[in-house]
Amino acid sequence: MFYRTSAIAILLCWVTTADAHGSLRCKGRIIDTGELQETVLALCGTPNMLVSEEVLQRATNMHGYSQTLGLVTTDRWTYDRGYGRFPAVLTIAYGKVVAIEYLPFRT
Numbered sequence: 001m002f003y004r005t006s007a008i009a010i011l012l013c014w015v016t017t018a019d020a021h022g023s024l025r026c027k028g029r030i031i032d033t034g035e036l037q038e039t040v041l042a043l044c045g046t047p048n049m050l051v052s053e054e055v056l057q058r059a060t061n062m063h064g065y066s067q068t069l070g071l072v073t074t075d076r077w078t079y080d081r082g083y084g085r086f087p088a089v090l091t092i093a094y095g096k097v098v099a100i101e102y103l104p105f106r107t
Helices: 002-020 037-044
Strands: 023-026 029-032 049-060 066-079 088-093 096-102
Touching (some): 023 037, 029 037, 029 096, 037 066, 037 088
Antiparallel strands (some): 023 029, 049 066, 088 096
């Protein structure tokens, strides 16, 4: 009985931490991938650091060959979330959040 209870507790902890990665909370609302950049600006404010870069967008055709489709401008917004919390980095392309990650150090 003890082992079953321990296994369930460990599983619940693992499931809740798996969902915590890849989202950000601003003004009581959760920012997730797919959110519009205007919404992020309204809720989280201006980022502490903004880096813009142009990246080649590539795709594989049905024969397995890689093709260049064009240039995509991506922005990386860094938010300092305060003492004791890791900075959040949002990657924005096409006006939407495509990735959210946390830095293990301050920039």
